[in-house]
Amino acid sequence: MSQSLTSASTLPAEPGQDVLLKAEDITLKFKGVTALNAVSFDVRPGELFAVIGPNGAGKTSLFNVLTRVYQPIGGAIHYNGLDLLSLRTDKLASVGIARTFQNLGLFPLMSVLENLLVCRHHLMKSGVVLGGLHFGLSAKEERSHRAYCLEIANLLGLTRWLERTARDLPYGIQKKIELARALAMEPKLLLLDEPVAGMNHEETEEIAQIILTIQSQMKIAQVLVEHDMAMVMGIADRVMVLDFGQRIALGLPGEVQANPEVIRAYLGDGDY
């Protein structure tokens, strides 16, 4: 690996370089706990950016800051020319940010298809009627939304479950539905919070393949929070390591793996 490439990857993106998301000095506190301490990083268009760290390191909190659920006490976030901190959570869909939840955020009593369709809310005209009771333009619009959802379902191997109620399905399928739902939003940036947690080896492989497909074919940038180190190191372009809310490393997977501080904080815990 060339020295210049290595060092470029650890530095923040240079001016003029294409950056989709740029977080600067994000600080988040809960009573007595500093969940994030001046964390900075950037994500490039189409990049697969992983965030790892021990339990309680602040990974989910970081997602909740990015998705405007938590308000940081300091820092700035630029996304695609926008000041992200000025947007409300429900506005993120229309600027192209989608997320999955660590503890499933499906709509449990809806069918799988409804779960996907509801994610296209921001893309629907207000009069659109779903489910076959449709006329004229609305029919055409409904067909296109439905077709998009079917395509996503197909990509994730969910076609046979479409009419089933989400909560009746096995956990592994539910995790996939959540990923499908985020994709159905047609995002530019996808935030995945532990998409393979609780999955077996085979399912993990499958999700890893899907994540790579999302990157190579759909060109969607992804921020991946994951405990499965083998998976992260195998597929990520760059990796950021958090520990007690601190960014302790940021770089290519190989660099991060070799970083003594990372080994002490995380890899040394026997998680690897």
Add this chain to the structure above:
Amino acid sequence: MTTLLQLLISGLALGAIYSLVALGFTIIFQAGIVNFAQGSFMLVGAYLTSWTTLNLGWNFFLSLLLAIAVTVIFGVLFDRFILTHVHHTGHFTVIMITFGLEIILKSIVQAMAGIDLRGNGDLWGKAGFNIGEIRFNINDLIAIGISLVLLLVFFAVFKYSKQGIAMRAVALDTEAAAAVGINVPRVNAITWAIFAAVTTISGVLLAGFPRSLDTSLGDTALRALPAIVLGGLGSTSGAVVGGIVVGLAEVLVAGYGTEINKFVPIGSGAQTVAPYVVLLIVLLVRPQGLFGKKGVERV
């Protein structure tokens, strides 16, 4: 047999109105609010309609529209400016606030309207017709018809429209709904608007023949509570079925009171207890209610 048919018709009419009340309660409940102010929405809606019709001489339907507009605006503002601010402090605060609103509005109506019985201002009054020995009151038929139409429209919208699916999403998981791009405050406003409109209509129907309007009208909202639990708390279809069951039970027990008293000395007024007896029996067999789903909350 004639008595039974007669009672079934009245029971169905009353049940249809209870269904609307129960549905109104349920959609607000799904938005995370236990709403004890529903009775006052019925009361205000019915009194406004009655007053503009009987005192000001307005057309009944115009009056009804005005009453709906007023309660809808009030409901939306109440949600936006009061409930939204206290919601995070927990259910008990919300209950106290809706309960307080109920008392305030009821007192205002009592102070302004007095305690006299009055008509609801509708155009059909006691009109009706007989088929054989069975009496059909226009108000009963209208109650059944309007409830049916409203319920069908509601369920179609709820199941198939963009806003309906958004309402369900917010009801199931507010945080996830926001994350997939749903404007939660707007959905809540739509929910309160639907609630207020349906509740006003139910109040006006309930004040029609053979009943009349006085300031205890809103207490009926409490009678819809067993309907809601019986149907399965939080289930919209359950609310509808529960409402009909409670209406039927009430009317049948009232109608057969004398006969029942020969076997069990339940005394008069047993019809007010009947819904709770049915409720107890249903809950013994199905603790989650007829349509209730276990574990709807987020894990």
